[in-house]
Amino acid sequence: MELRHLVYFVTVAEERHFGRAAQRLQMTQPPLSQQIRQLEEELGVTLLLRSARRVELTPAGEVFLTEARKALEQVERAEDAAKRAGRGELGRLRVGFVGSATYDVLPAVLREFRAQRPGVDVVLQELSTPQQEEALLAGGIDVGFVRPPLTSGQLEVAVVHTSPCVIAMPARHPLAAADGLTLTDLAGVPFVMLARTTWAGLYDTVLGLCRANGFSPRIQQEAREFQTVIGLVAGGLGVAVVPASARNLHSRDVVYKEIPGMPTAEMGVAWRKGDVSPVLTSFLAVARSVPTGMAAELDAGDGGTAAKVTGSAARESRG
Secondary structure (H helix, E strand, O other): OOHHHHHHHHHHHHHOOHHHHHHHHOOOHHHHHHHHHHHHHHHOOOOEEEOOOOEEEOHHHHHHHHHHHHHHHHHHHHHHHHHHHHOOOOEEEEEEEOHHHHHOHHHHHHHHHHHHOOOEEEEEEEOOHHHHHHHHHHOOOOEEEEOOOOOOOOEEEEEEEEEEEEEEEEOOOOOOOOOOOOHHHHOOOEEEEEOOOOOHHHHHHHHHHHHHOOOOOEEEEEEOOHHHHHHHHHOOOOEEEEEHHHHHOOOOOEEEEOOOOOOEEEEEEEEEOOOOOHHHHHHHHHHHHHHHHHHHHHHHHOOOOOOOOOOOOOOOOOO
């Protein structure tokens, strides 16, 4: 039995006339009659009672008509689903993200992507940048929000958002109320550092900047999560260099100071080279476009203060 047999039978059953059915199918009547007879022979039952003026369904024909319609509807749904999947409108996307992405880029991207592709099942997994690199290479995730650079040449990375870094400082620190601070003013001040295993780029950049200003930072404590870093700063253990989005970790015991020469924190999306999945392509297009518009809106609302970045996450972790 072929799909065309179902189409032919349903058309004849609806028209109750071979001539009208043949006209509707844009074919001649003899081949249509022959196809219906072949179908009946294959099934071993009579589906239609033929007369000179009209065609009637047998009880077997009535049952077969119901099931044939269901089959054709399912085929139509399958065809539509395949076309939608080919356009990136259906499917599953596994997204890794560093915790700090929840304070600026990630909420806006997810909101827009879900609006554009409601049929895509998005599975989120919080991982550090090194963990995401491993997961991408192993096929555990499809795309990730990472802190560049990555080490593997098998991955593509596109920077989708940048923000300045600031100094997080205990509110009761002697320098907290000072104006015009520079990095050299922090020589000898204890530092709380985000661990290098979490974000090697920031760790190395901070060390390099301090040394370029004539001192090596006195690292009091390292932590693997930004939430822990801010908590240690609030506890008076030292100061920390953090992305401006860390301001969303509200704490009355921490102040954020903008000083000259601070590095810029980049957020990137990473994916496997050669991956041309329509769903991934759609997601990358959203990720590349949404942050710029969001940043522009924030700048306008905050009087041009680019360091103020909003997000909807409840927790900052793993870079």
